[in-house]
Amino acid sequence: MGSTAVNLSNLVLQNPLIPASGTYGYGMDYLDYYDVNLCGSISIKGTTLHPRSGNAQPRIAETHCGMLNAVGLENPGIDFVVAHKLEELSEVYHSKIIANVCGFSIEEYVEVAKRFDRHPIVGILELNISCPNVHGGGIHFGQDISLACNCLKAVKKATNKPVYVKCTPQCSDLVAMCKALEKAGADGLVLANTYVGMRIDTKKKKSLLANITGGFSGPAIFPLALQKIYQVYPHVNIPIIGCGGVTSAQDVIEMMLAGATAIEIGTANLIQPMTIPNILKELEVYCIENHITLEEMIGRVFHE
Amino acid sequence: MPKQEYLEIISNHHLTYNVFELKLKLGEYIPCPGQFIEIAIPNFTLRRPFSVSQVLNQEMSIVYKVIGEGTKQLSNMKAGVLDVLVGCGNGVNLENFGEEMLIVAGGLGTAIMPYVILACLQNRKKIKVLFGFAKPEDALFQDELENHSVEVVYTYDSEGENVIQKMIRLGLDTMPYIACGPLPMLKALVQKNHAYGQVSLEARMGCGFGACMGCSIELKDRMARVCKEGPIFEAQEVKWEALQ
DSSP: OOTTOEEETTEEESSSEEEOTTSSTTSOTTTTTSOGGGSSOOBOOOBOSSOBOOOOSOOEEEETTEEEEOOOOOBOOHHHIIIIIHHHHHHHOOSOEEEEEOOSSHHHHHHHHHHHHTOTTEEEEEEEOOOTTSSSSTHHHHTOHHHHHHHHHHHHHTOSSOEEEEEOTTSSOHHHHHHHHHHTTOSEEEEOOOEEEOOEETTTTEESSTTSOEEEESGGGHHHHHHHHHHHGGGOOSOEEEESSOOSHHHHHHHHHHTEEEEEEOHHHHHOTTHHHHHHHHHHHHHHHHTOOGGGGTTGGGTO | OOEEEEEEEEEEEEEETTEEEEEEEOOSOOOOTTOEEEEOOTTOSSOEEEEOOEEETTEEEEEEEOOSHHHHHHHTOOSSEEEEEEEESOOOOGGGOOSEEEEEEEGGGGGGHHHHHHHHHHTTOEEEEEEEESSGGGOOOHHHHHHTTOOEEEEEGGGTOOHHHHHHHTTOTTSOEEEESOHHHHHHHHHHOOSOEEEEOOOOOSSSSSSSOTTEEEBSSSEEETTTTOSEEEGGGBOGGGOO
16 A cells, blocks of 8 residues: 555545545546546535435525535436446546435435445445435434434445445534444444535525525634544544545644544535645655655544 | 636726726636636635636736625735636537627626627627616726727616617517626516527536536526536526526
């Protein structure tokens, strides 16, 4: 393994950098900027059983050091994704990807998982029980331990591939949730999805987003996401993928020291499309200058 | 298509009350008429999308209105280098038009037209140009278009006639068109002129290059990203009642 390589449930990634779901489409929109094979893996757009148009406009709002999105899981549906999007991606991307599984019922999650399971490019299933922009699905499952575990158990039965659970940072006891998910069979955790926020349009005197609320992301949430990783790591034995406000190699290293094995990067890609190649270069230099591998850094804040 | 470039500011000055023209030194990539650029503004999270107004003599012009803190800061940047994504979106497709065509634009919607008009002239189109503004003090591009010998009919809401009413009065309401402007203007245009048309639409954007689905709108038969499948759409394919 090279100095930047990491291991997620026996899937070796050449580096820990993974574009986050919802910020990288199905991998094709960044080809104008760089060879996407630079990414350790790719978490593709959240996919549901049936095609979805997503929420009404406006879907995007800016905040200081961040943004709100209320896209609402617009996607062409699992069958189109497997037949076309994954085929297209397979021609340009030569590592395994992370498939973001969404649904509004346990049956739907299971069906999507089953169909993703069949495609060879899928390395890990990312169970999305934390999207805050849909009603009745996503975060609805992620805020109730029993619902979350039942969903996970059903999805685990539908696949032989590792299932990582992408959690909301806004459940009442994240440590209890993560411990329960590990016990229920989770192969890993993604900490964490966005926070719920809103803006108001002062001219129209109503909420700026048509959905009223959106998921808050970007550099402002980095300390919050980092603390979640730090909080959960001592209580589980499964890998954590850190996610939330990462914009630099410094942020990646902090999350790994706190216990993350790999890092999803989302908002930063939208603003600076070259984020991942830039961070990767810095990490490579960091490893050389400090004579270390990134794997040695995982959870090291607890061992010092 | 989009490329990231670092472009030098040549000038950034007032045109009318709160409308500015930013001139950038052209980089390697030459945008097409109808495309837009995404400018990163220091201290603001999201890039701001601006239509390309003109490309001439190794310079790219953006004409923009100061509507918030981001554009206010941009208007104060008189020199230096900007981080820009160039070549966002599709451009106008002049192959779908015959010899005669109409250019209709209102307010800041006129900003995309100098470059579109240049392309029309280069493609030997016979164009009629209608520009509508709220009042005469808001009018833009008079000198520039006169220099290209383009006749423009200006209308002002304050003088009692808007650009769509003018179009009908001049008997141009059956002419194929390219249009850009406020949504009420575009909706009225589509209602009154049933000829083939291409419209430039806008939406709040996240990335500006298709990755985030933030700017999706409803077409009659599918969803489309204003930043990637647009901003130029065929008027006939847009689900106008869904646009607010």
